[in-house]
Amino acid sequence: xxxxxxxxxxxxYSSNEFAYGTAPNTYVKEQLEKLGxxxxxxxxxxEGRNAVFAAKSGWEVSAxxxxxxxxxxxxxxxxxxxxxxxxxxxxLQNLSFKTEQFDVIALIYxxxxxxxxxxxxxxxxxxxxxxxxxxxxxxxxxxxxxxxKNEKVGGPKDIGSLFSIxxxxxxxPDYNFLVLEETEIELNEGLFHNGTxxxxxxxxxxx
Numbered sequence: 733x734x735x736x737x738x739x740x741x742x743x744x745y746s747s748n749e750f751a752y753g754t755a756p757n758t759y760v761k762e763q764l765e766k767l768g769x770x771x772x773x774x775x776x777x778x779e780g781r782n783a784v785f786a787a788k789s790g791w792e793v794s795a796x797x798x799x800x801x802x803x804x805x806x807x808x809x810x811x812x813x814x815x816x817x818x819x820x821x822x823x824l825q826n827l828s829f830k831t832e833q834f835d836v837i838a839l840i841y842x843x844x845x846x847x848x849x850x851x852x853x854x855x856x857x858x859x860x861x862x863x864x865x866x867x868x869x870x871x872x873x874x875x876x877x878x879x880x881k882n883e884k885v886g887g888p889k890d891i892g893s894l895f896s897i898x899x900x901x902x903x904x905p906d907y908n909f910l911v912l913e914e915t916e917i918e919l920n921e922g923l924f925h926n927g928t929x930x931x932x933x934x935x936x937x938x939x
Contacts (some may be wrong), residue, residue, distance in 0.1 A: 737845065741799035742923075745779055752778065753922030754809060756785035757840045759869045764789060770835030775824070775856060776842035780806025781819065786838075787815035794818040794834070796827055824855055832861040834881070835915060839868045841925075845894025853903035860938050865902060866933035870895050872914045875930040885919060885927035895932045907936035 743796040744751050760782050767796065774783045777795035779802050787793045787810065793819055797803060803819045810817050819826045831866035837860050844852045852859075871887040878885055888894055895913055912934045919925040 738798045741778070741797070741906050742801040745799050745801035745805055746796050749923060750779050750805065750809075750923050752782065752841075753783060754779075754781050754784075755868065755921075756782045756920065758868055759933060760838050760840050761785060763865075763867045764791070764836075764838075765801070767836065769820075771833060771853055772836040772838060773829065773834045773856070773859060774838050774840070775852070776839075776844065777803045777806065777819070780809045780819070782838060782840055783817045783819070784809050784815060786811050787817050788813055794820070796820040796822065796824065798823065824852055829859045831858055832864075833859050834864060835861060836865045836867060839866065839870065841887075843870060843888050843893050846890065849893065850899070850903050857904065857906070857938070864938050866907065866934060866936045866938070868900065868936075869931055872896065872930045872932045874914065878927070878929045880925040884924075885929045886924040887929065897932060900934055901933060904936055908939060909934065909936045910933050911935040 762784060767887060771792045772786050774795040777783050777797050783793045783795045800821050803821050806819050837856055871894050873891050873896050875887050875894055876891060879889060897914060914932055916930055919929055
């Protein structure tokens with residue numbers, strides 16, 4: 733992945749404040765509370781707010797990101813909450829996850845560059861056991877209109893990095909979709925997700 737991409741996220745996560753706050757994302761919190769704890773992976777987990785919530789709820793948590801600064805913040809947050817998480821730094825193909833290792837993979841605003849996002853999804857799928865769940869929330873292609881009205885809502889400004897329902901269906905062909913919708917939501921997450929936005933939400937079970 734481009735060094736500029738890594739630098740961007742290191743810069744965002746290097747301040748004392750948490751870019752997206754320390755509270756978990758509302759959607760992943762709601763979905764995890766419906767499931768019994770197991771093994772879970774958080775891709776592109778940044779500063780660890782969702783991973784730490786899951787660990788506090790009894791999950792065995794793994795996470796990764798390209799940002800070492802994100803890992804540092806996540807481990808600080810985990811320590812202050814009295815939990816541990818396995819957090820790796822690097823690109824997915826270079827990390828040490830195992831086939832069918834996880835019960836859940838939670839993709840929460842995991843906006844990978846457009847040219848690799850589908851291949852990342854397909855790689856991740858091999859790490860999920862049969863019967864395991866994908867939980868997904870990220871900005872939809874319609875979100876660009878919301879950013880033009882309010883930049884504080886955040887999210888990528890190139891349409892290729894945003895998602896559509898058809899893309900999610902194509903990326904996860906061997907899944908039963910329990911939820912797959914595009915919806916408007918209100919975000920209040922730290923410094924960079926504030927206001928009305930359009931997201932794709934998905935809960936899918938691997939066949």
